[in-house]
Amino acid sequence: MAKEFELNEVEVWDGNYAASQALRQAQIDVVAAYPITPSTPIVEGYGAYVANGYVDGEFVMVESEHGAMSGCVGAAAAGGRVATATSSQGFALMTEVLYQASGMRLPIVMTVVNRALASPLNVRGDHSDMYLGRDSGWIQIDAFNAQEAYDLALCAFRIGEHLDVRLPVMMHQDGFTTSHKAQNVYPLKDSIAYEFIGKYIPVDDMLDFSRPVTHGAQTEEDWHYEHKAKQHKALMDSRTVIDDVFADFKELTGREYKRVESYMMEDAEVALVLLGSSVETAVLAAKQLREEEGLKVGVVAPRCFRPFPYDLVRDALDVSSLKAVCCLDKSAPGGAMGALFNEVSAAAYSTKARPMMTNYVYGLGGRDFAVDEAKRIMKEQKAHADAGHITTDIQQFSGLRGPKLGFFKTRRD
Amino acid sequence: MAITSIKNLKEFSTNNDRFEGAHLLCPGCAHSMIVRELMNCTDDNLVIASNTGCLEVSTAVYPYTSWDTSWIHIGFENAATAASCAEAMYKARKKKGTLPDADAPVKFVAFGGDGSTYDIGFQWLSGAMERGHDFTYICLDNENYANTGGQRSSATPVGAHTSTAQAGSHSYGKKQKKKDMVAIMAAHGAPYVAQLAPNKWKSMAKGFQKALETEGPCFINTVSACTTEWKFDPKDTIHITDLATDSLMFPVYEIIDGHELNILYRPKNIIKVEDYLGSQGRYRHLFKPQNKHIIERIQKDIDEKWALLQRREEARI
Ligand SMILES: Cc1ncc(C[n+]2csc(CCOP(=O)(O)OP(=O)(O)O)c2C)c(N)n1
Ligand code: SF4
Ligand SMILES: [Mg+2]
Numbered sequence: 001m002a003k004e005f006e007l008n009e010v011e012v013w014d015g016n017y018a019a020s021q022a023l024r025q026a027q028i029d030v031v032a033a034y035p036i037t038p039s040t041p042i043v044e045g046y047g048a049y050v051a052n053g054y055v056d057g058e059f060v061m062v063e064s065e066h067g068a069m070s071g072c073v074g075a076a077a078a079g080g081r082v083a084t085a086t087s088s089q090g091f092a093l094m095t096e097v098l099y100q101a102s103g104m105r106l107p108i109v110m111t112v113v114n115r116a117l118a119s120p121l122n123v124r125g126d127h128s129d130m131y132l133g134r135d136s137g138w139i140q141i142d143a144f145n146a147q148e149a150y151d152l153a154l155c156a157f158r159i160g161e162h163l164d165v166r167l168p169v170m171m172h173q174d175g176f177t178t179s180h181k182a183q184n185v186y187p188l189k190d191s192i193a194y195e196f197i198g199k200y201i202p203v204d205d206m207l208d209f210s211r212p213v214t215h216g217a218q219t220e221e222d223w224h225y226e227h228k229a230k231q232h233k234a235l236m237d238s239r240t241v242i243d244d245v246f247a248d249f250k251e252l253t254g255r256e257y258k259r260v261e262s263y264m265m266e267d268a269e270v271a272l273v274l275l276g277s278s279v280e281t282a283v284l285a286a287k288q289l290r291e292e293e294g295l296k297v298g299v300v301a302p303r304c305f306r307p308f309p310y311d312l313v314r315d316a317l318d319v320s321s322l323k324a325v326c327c328l329d330k331s332a333p334g335g336a337m338g339a340l341f342n343e344v345s346a347a348a349y350s351t352k353a354r355p356m357m358t359n360y361v362y363g364l365g366g367r368d369f370a371v372d373e374a375k376r377i378m379k380e381q382k383a384h385a386d387a388g389h390i391t392t393d394i395q396q397f398s399g400l401r402g403p404k405l406g407f408f409k410t411r412r413d
Numbered sequence: 414m415a416i417t418s419i420k421n422l423k424e425f426s427t428n429n430d431r432f433e434g435a436h437l438l439c440p441g442c443a444h445s446m447i448v449r450e451l452m453n454c455t456d457d458n459l460v461i462a463s464n465t466g467c468l469e470v471s472t473a474v475y476p477y478t479s480w481d482t483s484w485i486h487i488g489f490e491n492a493a494t495a496a497s498c499a500e501a502m503y504k505a506r507k508k509k510g511t512l513p514d515a516d517a518p519v520k521f522v523a524f525g526g527d528g529s530t531y532d533i534g535f536q537w538l539s540g541a542m543e544r545g546h547d548f549t550y551i552c553l554d555n556e557n558y559a560n561t562g563g564q565r566s567s568a569t570p571v572g573a574h575t576s577t578a579q580a581g582s583h584s585y586g587k588k589q590k591k592k593d594m595v596a597i598m599a600a601h602g603a604p605y606v607a608q609l610a611p612n613k614w615k616s617m618a619k620g621f622q623k624a625l626e627t628e629g630p631c632f633i634n635t636v637s638a639c640t641t642e643w644k645f646d647p648k649d650t651i652h653i654t655d656l657a658t659d660s661l662m663f664p665v666y667e668i669i670d671g672h673e674l675n676i677l678y679r680p681k682n683i684i685k686v687e688d689y690l691g692s693q694g695r696y697r698h699l700f701k702p703q704n705k706h707i708i709e710r711i712q713k714d715i716d717e718k719w720a721l722l723q724r725r726e727e728a729r730i
Contacts, residue, residue, distance in 0.1 A: 063540030
């Protein structure tokens with residue numbers, strides 16, 4: 001039996017340590033991992049638990065991230081709980097196996113500490129890696145701070161391992177701003193956390209020889225399509241399981257999570273939609289503008305990036321007073337509008353209010369996003385609202401040096 | 414427990430039928446012979462991982478499977494990782510008491526073609542060997558990427574024609590030497606490494622048994638004659654393999670603990686490599702006058718390798 005870890009009611013943890021503590025409490029059978037900044041401390045933290053008897057599973061330090069995810073798939077098919085962590089280039093190297101893991105319906109949990117993708121090489125936080133995963137068939141949940149990184153990691157096991165879901169889950173947090181920023185975190189006792197997560201239930205267990213199983217079969221045009229459609233359905237249907245797990249977690253801890261967090265939207269005239277640690281910045285900016293200038297600003301933050309919560313985003317934006325919405329994407333858009341803009345616009349199109357939609361790219365490679373900049377963007381939305389049409393290019397870049405960049409003009413005036 | 418009696422081929426070949434005859438491999442493909450020998454040489458439960466390649470695409474086409482045991486395929490390069498981490502899971506569950514049958518012995522085996530073993534999966538294999546998992550990796554070496562229509566691999570021998578190292582008016586086929594994977598695996602400090610051939614089925618079965626019984630990561634390179642890409646009549650698979658082992662193109666030997674080398678088959682009459690090369694369409698062009706020196710070079714390489722293996726066997730280094 002693994003030793004119990006003595007925890008105080010309040011601990012001072014950064015996002016990495018919070019995530020590693022959640023992994024420890026889940027009593028994972030196999031962790032297969034490879035270090036990369038800024039998620040390395042999660043793997044190191046786990047290594048320390050192994051070395052000191054706080055976990056009794058196997059810790060496999062593989063030779064690459066592709067190997068890490070391959071190892072997770074092999075181990076998960078052998079009927080136990082599996083987890084890993086990565087960032088950026090490591091995430092990119094895993095990509096092939098991410099699709100295989102979800103296609104094989106293996107509930108692996110992976111903490112992704114978001115970081116920019118090279119080139120140029122950059123260790124700071126942006127959402128390029130998170131966006132790279134968006135079609136991989138994984139559930140993607142975003143923590144905005146260290147407490148959430150801990151809480152949601154516990155929830156992730158429950159969600160992915162649920163018998164109606166059986167899909168892998170990514171737990172995202174922002175590199176450095178969350179992963180390396182210490183804050184007060186309220187942990188659960190080991191026994192309570194484990195009881196919440198529950199025992200692992202094997203499905204199609206390779207170590208159950210009374211029922212031999214074939215994992216990772218070949219399908220061509222005859223069956224591939226049905227498999228993929230079924231996988232998509234499982235992902236879409238996981239929304240209710242996520243809601244249920246969040247409800248249980250609230251009952252246990254009092255801390256409430258939703259697939260979409262929304263702030264001050266009831267009477268909002270303009271809104272910002274964004275992800276990650278910048279949400280707190282945007283909420284602060286909105287509060288200040290409400291106080292200082294009486295500007296009715298709201299903030300919407302999809303906590304679930306996949307399955308994308310079209311239902312709840314639409315609910316959040318279906319406010320009759322709402323005129324202009326700006327979606328902020330922290331990933332180089334690569335010749336398109338930002339992904340968040342595209343998803344949110346799709347949801348907003350079927351609201352009654354049909355607000356004007358604009359897009360900002362921001363924070364690439366860890367470029368700071370401060371309250372003043374959030375306020376400036378909010379005021380710009382107000383200008384659109386007052387003019388009755390979008391007064392700028394639809395896509396712009398925030399906090400960029402050099403000449404202003406903008407693309408695509410509206411025809412709705 | 415491994416099966417100890419392997420006196421009779423007929424008995425052996427039907428023992429423990431866990432690999433169904435129904436599959437899509439070409440008639441005469443040696444892959445299935447090798448797989449059957451592995452599965453018949455032990456009574457232990459087997460977890461098998463396969464890399465992408467002919468074996469995988471031919472034996473697990475949904476909704477069918479040829480595998481009457483636990484089997485997994487992830488991608489082209491990572492069967493060694495799948496098997497080794499399934500083994501890690503076995504250990505974890507054994508410790509925690511969550512195995513369905515804690516007492517039944519289990520063996521972990523990965524199969525890869527030469528493409529996945531020598532080329533794209535090299536790193537994954539090396540990593541799994543270094544980590545010391547208790548598993549056996551078996552390479553089905555047909556010296557080309559057969560599944561994708563016969564491209565070169567780093568296991569393709571000098572002079573062979575493949576679709577990406579073609580023989581033509583300006584080329585005699587592949588120019589580079591075959592990678593010595595057995596030596597590389599032995600250099601990993603693996604406790605058991607061997608090169609085996611399915612025509613020498615007794616030594617192959619014994620080698621497999623040794624690998625399965627040896628604790629730690631074991632590697633076996635098996636010669637797997639490919640009727641389609643080597644271009645010979647499907648009924649001649651074993652005959653071609655005889656020529657391969659009798660010409661010493663494929664010497665049969667093992668290396669224990671990285672240094673103790675034992676030759677497992679010593680042909681009574683060593684045949685000229687010409688006889689081996691002449692049996693297959695992929696070497697036909699070598700018999701043109703301008704390519705004669707290539708055959709000489711191949712023979713020289715074989716002679717030197719054989720001398721080296723014998724010296725190593727004697728010297729125990
Ligand atoms: C990452 C990746 N690259 C390329 C391929 C295409 N591919 C599939 S099997 C194969 C060749 C297999 O050759 P080998 O490993 O020698 O096995 P064989 O079919 O000869 O038994 C190739 C190139 C793939 N499936 N995945
Ligand atoms: S192409 Fe070669 S290796 Fe592939 S199934 Fe046919 S004979 Fe076997
Ligand atoms: Mg091959």
